[in-house]
Amino acid sequence: MTDRPYTDDDLRAEATRQLGLRRQPGFFSRGIGNEMKEQIIPSTAVDLEPETGEPLEMGRTWGQLGDGDFGRVLHELAALMNGAADVSEWAVNLGADGLEPLGEQLTAHTQGGPWFRLHFAVRPDMPDDMRRSLVEGVALEIAKHFPSA
Incomplete structure (x- = not known):
C-alpha cells in the first residue's frame, strides 16, 4: 500500500481522459487553432533539419493564411482528427511502460x-x-x- 490516495491505473485513466478531451467539438478553434497559428507550414520551410524534420529557416505560418483559408484548414483538421482512432489509452500505456x-x-x-x-x-x-x-x-x-x- 502506498501513501497515495490513487493508483497508477487511476493516473493512466486520467491521462487517457485528458488526451481524449482534444477530440471534443470546439477544441479545434479554441485550442489547436490558437496554438498552430505560429507553426510553420512544413511544405513552405526553406530547409528542414534532416533528423527531426524541424524547419531550420522560417517559412509561412498557418496564421499567415487568410481567414477563409485558415477556417478551411481548421475544418479539414477537425475532420481528420475526429475520424482518427482514439489511441489515447494505448499512448498513455506505452509511455507509462x-x-x-x-x-x-x-x-x-x-x-x-x-x-x-x-x-x-x-x-x-x-x-x-x-x-x-x-x-x-x-x-x-x-x-x-x-x-x-
Whole structure:
C-alpha cells in the first residue's frame, strides 16, 4: 500500500481522459487553432533539419493564411482528427511502460485501401538490429499467410 490516495491505473485513466478531451467539438478553434497559428507550414520551410524534420529557416505560418483559408484548414483538421482512432489509452500505456513508437510499420494493402496496419513500440535501449529483426520477422510471418502475387 502506498501513501497515495490513487493508483497508477487511476493516473493512466486520467491521462487517457485528458488526451481524449482534444477530440471534443470546439477544441479545434479554441485550442489547436490558437496554438498552430505560429507553426510553420512544413511544405513552405526553406530547409528542414534532416533528423527531426524541424524547419531550420522560417517559412509561412498557418496564421499567415487568410481567414477563409485558415477556417478551411481548421475544418479539414477537425475532420481528420475526429475520424482518427482514439489511441489515447494505448499512448498513455506505452509511455507509462517506458516504450517508444518505432517509425516502422507494416501495412497490408487491398484494392480498397489498407487492410491492416501494425505499429511497433519498444524500449529505447533496444538495439537497432533487434528492432529491425522484430519488424522483419513479423512481416515474414504474416507474409506466409498471404497468397502469392
